[in-house]
Amino acid sequence: MESGGSTEVELFSYWRSSCSYRVRIALNLKGIKYEYKAVNLVKDGGEQKSEDYLKKNPQGFVPALAIDGHTLCESLPICEYLEENHTGDRNLYPTDPFLKYKCRQICEIINSGTQPLQNLAVLKKIKVDFGGDMNEWSKFYITKGLKSVEAVLADTKGKYCIGDEPTVADCFLVPQIYNANRFEVDMTQFPLINEIHENLKELQEFKDAHPDVMPDAPKDS
Ligand SMILES: N[C@@H](CCC(=O)N[C@@H](CS)C(=O)NCC(=O)O)C(=O)O
Known part of the structure; x- marks a missing residue:
């Protein structure tokens, strides 16, 4: 490398x-x-x-x-x-302009439509300043985001989000699934996402990036 x-x-x-x-x-x-x-x-x-x-x-x-x-x-x-x-x-992006757009669409659903709503600083604010239930809040917005991704995938998916090569859309999807599991989102409602996730989990590049194998992960994670 x-x-x-x-x-x-x-x-x-x-x-x-x-x-x-x-x-x-x-x-x-x-x-x-x-x-x-x-x-x-x-x-x-x-x-x-x-x-x-x-x-x-x-x-x-x-x-x-x-x-x-x-x-x-x-x-x-x-x-x-x-x-x-x-x-x-x-390559992280497809060369075909429409597929590239689809790839970016998935990234944006996660990047601006989902993750910012369950970021640490936002969750703290909801809990501490507004007395809200940060787990329910997160679950709601992650479910909403993943529903949109699932709908896009109906047109684009192959082995991975966009056809049969991993792209930046997969780089964004896998960490969002990790968060969904943290907040106990019901993943059975996302069959396409689950199928893609199973394929991505096999790739060494994804295995080597997993939170549990990071040097700062707690030993019992
Ligand atoms: N849009 C930014 C968001 C970065 C972000 O939200 N990072 C989180 C961790 S995933 C963070 O550092 N949170 C610390 C905090 O909220 O204090 C990006 O995509 O890099």
């Missing part, structure tokens, strides 16, 4: 962060080696809020990716950057 640019690639990540998980998969699909830099989102109020880390990602979120002399934030533009600047082992 080789990086297309600088060899000093660092990923600032938290084992259970779905957005970090997306980038870990994308880096693996591209065959880019990276050094794992753990940012603990929960310890002492969260290392993501430290002065030092805010210089890397002013939003106080993981992931951040140091690559080619830049520090990049936001998982979707990071994947686009990797696609455009690192030829790598695989």
Whole structure:
């Protein structure tokens, strides 16, 4: 595995962060080696809020990716950057414009329509400031998001989200399924997603990005 640019690639990540998980998969699909830099989102109020880390990602979120002399934030533009600047082992996007659009549509349903509603900071606010049930909230919005993805997949799916090659849509779907399981979403209502997930679980690039095998995962996870 080789990086297309600088060899000093660092990923600032938290084992259970779905957005970090997306980038870990994308880096693996591209065959880019990276050094794992753990940012603990929960310890002492969260290392993501430290002065030092805010210089890397002013939003106080993981992931951040140091690559080619830049520090990049936001998982979707990071994947686009990797696609455009690192030829790598695989393409993350289909070449056909319509399929590329479909791929982006799935990413956006997850990236802007689902994950932000169950982000740690949002859940804390719902629980602490509004006395809401953050698990029920998360379950509701993840179910809604995955229902939309399931509908899109009816037209696009092969072995994976878009045909028979893994794409960025799969990089986004698998971490969202991980979150769905965390919040005990009833996954039996998503047969297409489940079928794709079973296929993706077989790929080494996805296995190597799983939260449980990250260096900062608790030993009993
Ligand atoms: N749109 C951003 C979202 C990043 C994000 O929400 N990261 C979460 C973990 S998945 C985080 O760092 N949360 C920390 C917090 O809420 O304080 C991306 O795709 O990278």
